Amino acid sequence: MNQAPDRKPNVVFFARGYQAGFYPELRDDRYEAIFATLTREEAARVRAKGCTVSACFEEDFDTIEPAQVPPHYLLTSFMSERFLGRYSQAERLEILGKEIAWWRGLLDRWSPVAVVNELIAIEISEVLLIEARDRGIVYLAPMYCPIEGMFYWLPDPLTLSGQALDLPEPSARALELADTYLGQVRQSDYKPYYVRNLAGRRSLRPLTVGLAKSVLWRWRDRRSSNLSKPHAFRYETYSEEYSKRLQGFLASFSEGYDRLEQIPEASEVVLLPLHQEPEATLNYMSEFMSNQVATIENILKCLGPHQILVVKEHPVDKGALLRPKFRELRERCSNLAFLPAEVHAREVLARCERVVTLTSSVGWEAACLGKSVCVMGEIFWDSVPGITRIASWHDLRRAMRTPVEQMERVSPQAARQFVAGLVEFSHEGRPLPNPQLYSPENIAQVADAVAIGAGIAPAKASA
Structure with a gap:
């Protein structure tokens, strides 16, 4: 070299x-x-x-x-x-x-x-x-x-885990930027920039584009199914992804969601933010839990009789929970509720003290708000003091059965030090x-x- x-x-x-x-x-x-x-x-x-x-x-x-x-x-x-x-x-x-x-x-x-x-x-x-x-x-x-306009090179591109980060001591400027950012995150109307100004659930333009691309990719898949055919190979296929969008759109006219206000006050709400499918944070950063139906079912097995799991759609994946694989699960699980993408995460966080997540940014927001957060995947904030890392389903069951007031929380000081360290680490x-x-x-x-x-x-x- x-x-x-x-x-x-x-x-x-x-x-x-x-x-x-x-x-x-x-x-x-x-x-x-x-x-x-x-x-x-x-x-x-x-x-x-x-x-x-x-x-x-x-x-x-x-x-x-x-x-x-x-x-x-x-x-x-x-x-x-x-x-x-x-x-x-x-x-x-x-x-x-x-x-x-x-x-x-x-x-x-x-x-x-x-x-x-x-x-x-x-x-x-x-x-x-x-x-x-x-x-x-x-x-x-x-x-x-986390600071808009900045990024860092991953120490290991196979993981997003904060355990791979060796953060430097932050400067005064980095601490100031961290304070500004955390002040914004703690506001009730906060939204990360990548989920702002999204198209509506029944917007016709993305639906039309999705339908056309679904047809195109199905045609391409048929052509590329035989590797021996010259010039036929295509690596990617998006047939399922675009078909899923159409499926969710049509189901929204006949299927409904649960409502947060219907959950009895005596029940303890545990929030699980749903991930977009497919996604690298599922397939690689949460490799053994990428099947979200199975993951939801296993989380339910960890809950006590007075707890209810609330699953909220990802803002960019409207209609995902209306798909048959999720609806079938909802119909046979009494301590499970589904919320649409349009519900602001802060509405749910105002009702709960526990969040379980693979890698969702909602988990980080919850941690900054002083909620108890259990993380099962690999994400940049998973090693912040106060985050509960889950290595097995037995770990999660113990965490869910621990009184919430006894669970660890991320302190404002720990959040500030972490964000400022990331700023110092970033370009x-x-x-x-x-x-x-x-x-x-x-x-x-x-x-x-x-x-x-x-x-x-x-x-x-x-x-």
């Missing part, structure tokens, strides 16, 4: 989804940007920006000679991958072998000092992580800082979807963070 002294160091950008439009903007005089894509559509978007695509997995698929897959190669499992389950095991092994060979060829050719990609959300990204680690290449995956910029993504200031900030994270430029001194 020795870089010639007269050449700029290489940085490989794996341009997926929105990144196919954004990553080409991050070209910089300090490094040579090398672009790789998963899909043909992403390759076309990168090329439309005037950039060369060094490799596109779907375009290259038919000509890749599969590498031998080592025993126990993946750090997670076949089950974590959200798209490729439609193929047989033999086909999966062929695809995995091609992923390994593809990344090995690209990394050996360019010898980058860093790769830039999202946290591990699909198998081909996990292969990139494994092959990059084998070569000592830095893997840069961004994560939102300015917004590399994830947001309205300011393509602003010149944001592009410059993110490019600077890439150079710093790759070890090409020195880190800025703390204020």
